[in-house]
Amino acid sequence: RKEVEQxxxxxxxxxxxxxxxxxxYSNSASQSFFWYRQDCRKEPKLLMSVYSSGNxxxxxxxxxxxASQYISLLIRDSKLSDSATYLCVVSRMDSSYKLIFGSxxxxxxxx
Amino acid sequence: NAGVTQTPKFQVLKTGQxxxxxxxxDMNHEYxxxxxxxxxxxxxxxxxxxxxxxxxxGEVPNGYNVSRSTTEDFPLRLLSAAPSQTxxxxxxxxxxxxxxxxxxxxLFFGSGTQLSVL
Numbered sequence: 001r002k003e004v005e006q007x008x009x010x011x012x013x014x015x016x017x018x019x020x021x022x023x024x025y026s027n028s029a030s031q032s033f034f035w036y037r038q039d040c041r042k043e044p045k046l047l048m049s050v051y052s053s054g055n056x057x058x059x060x061x062x063x064x065x066x067a068s069q070y071i072s073l074l075i076r077d078s079k080l081s082d083s084a085t086y087l088c089v090v091s092r093m094d095s096s097y098k099l100i101f102g103s104x105x106x107x108x109x110x111x
Numbered sequence: 112n113a114g115v116t117q118t119p120k121f122q123v124l125k126t127g128q129x130x131x132x133x134x135x136x137d138m139n140h141e142y143x144x145x146x147x148x149x150x151x152x153x154x155x156x157x158x159x160x161x162x163x164x165x166x167x168x169g170e171v172p173n174g175y176n177v178s179r180s181t182t183e184d185f186p187l188r189l190l191s192a193a194p195s196q197t198x199x200x201x202x203x204x205x206x207x208x209x210x211x212x213x214x215x216x217x218l219f220f221g222s223g224t225q226l227s228v229l
Contacts (some may be wrong), residue, residue, distance in 0.1 A: 043221060
């Protein structure tokens, strides 16, 4: 079982839709959580950190549920430019690898 | 400010050939790392460095060597290329060195190298 699991998608939604992605992690020692965005054939870029109380950045809302060990990303009013792969990333202090990446969820926003 | 620069962008090798992927950053970052990305899998850490002269293995180090003689450069060497090393390689850096713990630390990625080994 992968340490960080994501539904690969693709999620195909119309412009203006609300879409949510979930990510589960298996190691309870995980301490910090992030969403990265990766455009096709490009490098990953940090979208947002995920805080215990949940946090919002414009149309993007991230939630963390430590008890169930999952993280979510909600995108409201989807834009064509939101089409990308969203990577769930988890950090562990007990690992020299520090950051563990999920394989990503692909989002396609259609006109 | 160039950020993290990787070269080459594309490379085709024959099995058994050796080559070096270059990575340079101009942000004076102490932490540098190499990842590979394969379809259906997350980025996996190959090697990392917390400062000049210090390197360590990541999750998938076999078949790769690194060195860190300067703060700016962190080359990745493939000693004898194998088809299993066909992948997209990303170099990434972060300001903290030994203090890098992944928490609230943004990774700055290079644009990647698409490597094919025939």
